[in-house]
Amino acid sequence: MRTLEQWFEEYAxxxxxxxxxxxxxxxxxxxxxxxxxxxxxxxxxxxxxxxSLNMPIIENWAVVVLIFVLIFYTRLSIAMAFKIAVFSAICLTANYYISKILPLWMFSVGVFIIAWIGQFYGHNIEGKKPSFLKDVQFLMIGPAWVLENLFSKK
Incomplete structure (x- = not known):
């Protein structure tokens, strides 16, 4: 299994x-x-x-999926799993409030499409294919790489 640093090196x-x-x-x-x-x-x-759970904390499918996402990151780095957990909590909270004023699914689809257009435009500038075309796990490495680059003490 690759380390988080090895994933970052290849992603970079x-x-x-x-x-x-x-x-x-x-x-x-x-x-x-x-x-x-x-x-x-x-x-x-x-x-x-x-x-088959009677746990009120599991209110939506995002929480269920994010539990598995955090398991993925925990296997790579406890510190990164914590950072992703904080970011995930921010996402859950912000999406909750957005859902109170807009149809959340429509807003999310719009953000998703625009952001992917941006991603492919960036790779066009770079002149290299997106990493996830080589290994789909890079879809999980991208958020960690961004957090590491934005908030590391380099």
């Missing part, structure tokens, strides 16, 4: 151009945010029944 190969990096710093969190919003938009009347 196709993210060298400063414009592409800047685009990723905006678009990767936006995609993550929109996916959380889309998951929160799934009708949740039967989560407890489906999972």
């Amino acid at each position: 190969v196709s993210h060298q151009n400063p414009k592409n990096k800047s685009i990723h710093y905006i678009c990767v969190p936006a995609i993550y945010f929109s996916i959380v919003g889309l998951l929160m938009s799934i009708p949740n009347k039967s989560i407890s029944n489906t999972l």
